[in-house]
Amino acid sequence: MVKVETLKNYINGEWVESKTTQFEDIYDPAKKEVIAKVPLSTKEELDYAVEVAAKAFESWKKVPVTKRTKVLFNFQQLLEKNKQELARIITIENGKNLTEALGEVGRGIENVEFASGAPTLMMGDSLSTIATDVEVTNYRYPIGVVGGITPFNFPMMVPCWMFPTAIAVGNTFVLKPSERTPLLANRLAELLEEAGLPKGVFNVVHGAHDVVNGLLDHPEVKAISFVGSKPVGEYVYKRGSQNLKRVQALTGAKNHSIVLNDADLELATTNVIASAFGSAGERCMACAVVTVEEGIADEFLEKLVEKAKAVKIGHGLDEGVFLGPVIREQNQQRTLGYIQTGIDEGAKLVCDGRENAPEEGYFVGPTIFDDVTTDMTIWKDEIFAPVLSIVRVKNLKEAVETANKSEFANGACIYTSNASAIRYFRENIDAGMLGINLGVPAPIAFFPFSGWKSSFFGTLPANGKDGVEFYTHKKVVTANYKTPSFE
Ligand code: NAD
Numbered sequence: 095m096v097k098v099e100t101l102k103n104y105i106n107g108e109w110v111e112s113k114t115t116q117f118e119d120i121y122d123p124a125k126k127e128v129i130a131k132v133p134l135s136t137k138e139e140l141d142y143a144v145e146v147a148a149k150a151f152e153s154w155k156k157v158p159v160t161k162r163t164k165v166l167f168n169f170q171q172l173l174e175k176n177k178q179e180l181a182r183i184i185t186i187e188n189g190k191n192l193t194e195a196l197g198e199v200g201r202g203i204e205n206v207e208f209a210s211g212a213p214t215l216m217m218g219d220s221l222s223t224i225a226t227d228v229e230v231t232n233y234r235y236p237i238g239v240v241g242g243i244t245p246f247n248f249p250m251m252v253p254c255w256m257f258p259t260a261i262a263v264g265n266t267f268v269l270k271p272s273e274r275t276p277l278l279a280n281r282l283a284e285l286l287e288e289a290g291l292p293k294g295v296f297n298v299v300h301g302a303h304d305v306v307n308g309l310l311d312h313p314e315v316k317a318i319s320f321v322g323s324k325p326v327g328e329y330v331y332k333r334g335s336q337n338l339k340r341v342q343a344l345t346g347a348k349n350h351s352i353v354l355n356d357a358d359l360e361l362a363t364t365n366v367i368a369s370a371f372g373s374a375g376e377r378c379m380a381c382a383v384v385t386v387e388e389g390i391a392d393e394f395l396e397k398l399v400e401k402a403k404a405v406k407i408g409h410g411l412d413e414g415v416f417l418g419p420v421i422r423e424q425n426q427q428r429t430l431g432y433i434q435t436g437i438d439e440g441a442k443l444v445c446d447g448r449e450n451a452p453e454e455g456y457f458v459g460p461t462i463f464d465d466v467t468t469d470m471t472i473w474k475d476e477i478f479a480p481v482l483s484i485v486r487v488k489n490l491k492e493a494v495e496t497a498n499k500s501e502f503a504n505g506a507c508i509y510t511s512n513a514s515a516i517r518y519f520r521e522n523i524d525a526g527m528l529g530i531n532l533g534v535p536a537p538i539a540f541f542p543f544s545g546w547k548s549s550f551f552g553t554l555p556a557n558g559k560d561g562v563e564f565y566t567h568k569k570v571v572t573a574n575y576k577t578p579s580f581e
Pocket of ligand 1: 243244245246247248252270271272273301302303306307321322323324326327344345346347377378476478504543545549
């Protein structure tokens, strides 16, 4: 029998066993098999990690930025070298297929590459003459210990939205990964150590709400980066802000795609399938609703259902598998509950994901409802599973008005070849990340991940220059150089 390991915390460059009495099982969700155990660490353990990080900050902030980024260059090389292994860990603990997992690793690496530009990103501004012989310069400084709280769906990419930039600009970091996908964080810690990161700069404390509350309450934690669901993000934002920290909370989503009569149907259906059912619909940029113009709706739906039925379901490590499991039995049951609610509320089930879903894992097949209306629960709630709603509309104006009724506003896409329609969509849709004739408009690391409405709480989102801004503060120096004349 294979021994099930219990994960350790990584604090001050040491692998430490948690003293907690509470543990959770970590599963391979495609097999319902326990693969490891994660400790739900105590507040005292978190406090210790924060103190260590606060001490490390005193020296790390003084390391020249060009030396700090050398560590990130080394880290980038190690991530490239270990890409396959990292992707396998993601597939095993999360369930997404290996190609998607490799894509996630690539996205994580991209963030490290962005952060390696810290010498340029940290440059301030100056104005040589604001009065006679008086000039102003601003300098950027790190803020201290940053806490990162991350979700289960991107165990590599989401932590990489946070710590590479945070540490490159001179902060230290305490990561609390999702207790459902915590394995990858430990591998990242090992690689950071191998890259030459000094002790205490990056720490991992496993756990759940006690560790989160510890981060939100500790006075030495100056900023919180959170990614997860809306209710938890709202709680994190309120409690962190109340404790006078800066908080960025990237939260839930219900993303709409609009398909117009002139859309390329092959392109639209292929992209909608990839967006709605890729990663089992467990992506904050997944397409959850297609709002389609009446003139093309029947043809679109026929093609879409045909493609959905052809999707290969199974273990993400197996050749050709597209759709893996949802993360836990609870998520599977919740999804089946939503499917029943959709039927009960009068939506038309045109592709039933309950049929042919393999029983050996927490699988739900591609599910499509037609004739969905905005008063239905399946239209309103973030289901976060492979369940897609189709809403039929008269025209683009109605499509945009429909999408804008959602409380969420993360991403939105349009499929059309009409430039005026694209402009109308861009100007009128409530969403922070837009896709034109593509399905997952998740911005690359150099641009902000900028949800609107209930999809984001805060001022500065993750990534790009906004990330640098979030993790730094400035000193603005006004200097009077009036001196005796040299003439
Ligand atoms: P979650 O909110 O359940 O968990 C996120 C983190 O919060 C985890 O680390 C978890 O341990 C912690 N947490 C959970 N409940 C808590 C509580 N009661 N008190 C304190 N901490 C708590 O989210 P999840 O299920 O892991 O991830 C899925 C969600 O994340 C979806 O809603 C998805 O849209 C969202 N997400 C958003 C983005 C984005 O960029 N907007 C990206 C990825 C995922």
